[in-house]
Amino acid sequence: MAYEVYIDDMLLPLPPEKIPVKYSSQNKTVNLINGEEINLLKPAGLAEISLDVTIPQMDYPCAVWDGSFDDAEEFIERLKELKKGKTPFEFIVIREGAGGNSFFDTSLDVTLEEYKVSDDVSEGVDVLISLTLKEYRHYGTHILNFILLDKEHAEAENPEEERQGQPSPAKTYTVAKGDCLWSISKKVLGNGGRWREIYNLNQDKVKNPNLIYPGQILTMP
Incomplete structure (x- = not known):
């Protein structure tokens, strides 16, 4: 291995x-009044x-x-x-x-x-x-802001949602010094374990998943 x-x-x-x-x-072990020990x-x-x-x-x-x-x-x-x-x-x-x-x-x-x-x-x-x-x-206080919109307002704010058949542009990532497929997957996808998805999409330019180079442009899932 x-x-x-x-x-x-x-x-x-x-x-x-x-x-x-x-x-x-x-965990903490304590004794009850009757002498019994609990965890x-x-x-x-x-x-x-x-x-x-x-x-x-x-x-x-x-x-x-x-x-x-x-x-x-x-x-x-x-x-x-x-x-x-x-x-x-x-x-x-x-x-x-x-x-x-x-x-x-x-x-x-x-x-x-x-x-x-x-x-x-x-x-x-x-x-x-x-x-x-x-x-x-990681710890701390998270503040969430909610905006309530009626249906007509929401449709006006997001006219792109009504357009059909337009594919979203492909996402890419430019390799930096010290990057590996795991760290890129962790940084971009939030899960290092998905590195093989990136490798499968870029086998035309990445022959060995352990060898990537600064400046390479990778297609992301």
């Missing part, structure tokens, strides 16, 4: 050996992800570089920016089996809790980085 792992828009050249995701609980069920806690990342400093045939960063130094600087910026970003895992069959994918908005850079003599000059990520849940 092939793995692609993204930290924000950065594709890791070598996927981690393990990707443990811990889903914690906020108070509460919403699930935030997922925590621990990764040991290797950034190679030599040429490895199995390493994949997509241009989102050039070396370990730039990767560490990007981590500093993510930590200092105090903003959530995407953690993405794409799993693909033999024959291009897609398995379940992971896409979480996360924050960078901590990272540790270490040198391991057994790893040669490669840089080892331990990351701790935590799931981020």
Whole structure:
């Protein structure tokens, strides 16, 4: 099985050996007056992800570089920016089996809790980085504005709805540096798992779904 792992828009050249995701609980155990113990069920806690990342400093045939960063130094600087910026970003895992069959994918908005850079003599000059990520849940107040229109007013406001047989113009997306089909699908369609729909529509220009280039214009579903 092939793995692609993204930290924000950065594709890791070598996927981690393990990707443990811990889903914690906020349940609370209390004792009643009669001494009976019960469990108070509460919403699930935030997922925590621990990764040991290797950034190679030599040429490895199995390493994949997509241009989102050039070396370990730039990767560490990007981590500093993510930590200092105090903003959530995407953690993405794409799993693909033999024959291009897609398995379940992971896409979480996360924050960078901590990272540790270490040198391991057994790893040669490669840089080892331990990351701790935590799931981020968006919150806030949503204000909805409702406008009530009578039928005649609504028809006058939307005359295009009466026109029949006019196809809507095709939607397109121009590939930017660091993009992959998953991130484009997440950004434009709201679901990274629909990346194969984009690939199927653009097989005339995308021969390998893992290789797209800045400036390419893709037709969107």
